[in-house]
Amino acid sequence: MVEGAQRPLRADARRNREKILKAAVRLFAAEGLDVHLERIAKEAGVGSATLYRNFPTREALVEAVYRNEVARLCDAVPALLAAGPPLEALRAWTRLFMDYVRAKYGMIDALRAIAATGNSPYGHSREMIHAALSTLMDACVAAGEIRTDIGPTDMSAALEGIAVTSAGPEQRQQAERLLDLTLDGLKIRP
Structure with missing residues (x-):
């Protein structure tokens, strides 16, 4: 070894x-x-x-939980794309994203404290999430399901906005409606 x-x-x-x-x-x-x-x-x-x-340590557990949640979110993409049409995969992934955000918010203070020590728990999480979202959106574009003038950076900003305003468990229905509204806005109109 x-x-x-x-x-x-x-x-x-x-x-x-x-x-x-x-x-x-x-x-x-x-x-x-x-x-x-x-x-x-x-x-x-x-x-x-x-x-x-x-x-x-508690910090080691919090960091591992966070990294595991990012990996689960990103690793779900191939299975979602294999299960059905790309737009439905994107729709399902946005729900997983909200679950990820909810878990992250439950640990936000500890994550900030870990980051303050110089050990960034975030690592490459933003890049990983962006790559997962890009894969989903590219599949949707290739299938002719969504517009080409909205990219992953725009979609990420929309998801983050929904998460900031509706990440709490009591706001899940509102988050679902906002996700549907966002995804409907991505669709190609005849």
Whole structure:
């Protein structure tokens, strides 16, 4: 093994890590960052030692949850495109984007604190999200479903605007309506 390289996780360790991340994102989004790590371990169905072996600090867990949510959002694109027409894939992805934003807002204070230490949890997340959105919009353009004068940067700004005004769980219906309005505005009109 190359010095400094980490061994791949065993299948059971990988499953435990995923269970911890899923439980953490649910609890952080629902209750904020003050939730006890032991509660996250219990929700995940693992022991506290397993949680701390994977994430020695709260900050490490928050950063991992954030990075995992970005990866899930971006990794969903191929499956969404394979499942149906590109515009429907884009529509489904915008809903996943709102879920991502909701999870991110639940952790925003901790993410800012981590960033203030010089360890940016954001890394390449903006570029990854832009690339995912570009792939979806390119597929929609190629299928003749959306206008060509609106690009991923414009769409990203619209999604961020909707997220700022309607990211809360109590505002989900409003967010859905605004997403539909935005996507309807992208469609090619005869």
